[in-house]
Amino acid sequence: MQWLELTARVFVSYLVLLVMTRLMGKKQLSQLTFFNYVTGITIGSMAASLATDDELQFEHGIYGIILWAALTVMMEYLTLKSIRIRFWTDGRPTVLIKQGQIVKTALQKTRYNVDELNMMLRTMNIFNMEEVDYAVLENNGQLTVLKKVQYQNFERQDSGKSFKPNKNLPTQVINGGKINKDTLDEMGLDEKWLEFEIKKKGYKLKDIFYAAIDSSGELFIMPVNRDSYT
Template structure:
């Protein structure tokens, strides 16, 4: 059965309106393709919408329902991942330190399926041509490399003036996010739970659950942001 131009226009307008509403529902994280899961989901949603408009289907409502259900599932998974740290790691992955204290971590490269050529190519995108300039490099879940240079390479003024600040004692790293303790990060910086609880007590905080975000700074001090009280 041939579909009229009028029906194509109507279905296109409906698809456009529904897709616009759904993308607003999914939020900016989905639109920005922060992770591979978000990226694949975005492509799938676009493909479903494109097929609805371009293919001569006889049952438009079924495909529209499929689009809505897919977006609702994505929203549900996003909500669950916010509540479950383990599920968030499964879906989004976690940052991986590939260069630590100026040395390449071979195990981390193998884990992230990167080779030396891939790593050096990513470094050159930051105008870094020597690994000796780097203190830490972290591969984020979205595939972007975050780099902390050694102090003497952080600004030309310091190097030109022969001012070489000492290396930081710690790499700034989050310890608590959304009321949950990140145990592996606490171990990474060589701190114990007792130390953390003592620091929280100094800030008049009794429980980890009261903290929205906390990170260890380069000088070893703990930055704390509590949940906002309503």
């Protein structure tokens, strides 16, 4: 490969990669899920091959990067429109500890053991599993923890004031304006209950973009903001 050709390949592949990452958006750059992570690595590998592999035709390399990016953008659009597709591509968070108890089947499904779980908790400065009410393994592999109420606020505990335990893990029931029927069924609730609770707060169901049941069992809602933004 001639130096001039190599320089041209590197320059063009750099520009194409820059444009494609901008088109795919900030979600791809943040690598929120394993799918985003793999897609980012693949596009980077394709750009590297385009720059250095003289057996790869230049036009084919450019076409491959653009097509891969287009498929990624299309899949992201589909996941915005369909919760089921989102679960299929990104998966669901997995509850490893529920109401202070380890969910053995969840550990087996995710192929984690107790030692690894304890290690992840220690990285969050939690050295006693007794403090944990809920622990959730997110889609990106990170662990998030909801502590038991008595460990959340030591001042309140030391003052002798009473506290209410967490009823459940905060759970979304409306996402992107669409009702998550599976979640409602798991919690023993239905759409009539949801609509009634929304009306109690002075809203209509069609105006709600996001709603979740918090750890105390109360419904938190976030209506649609119709203002434009930059």
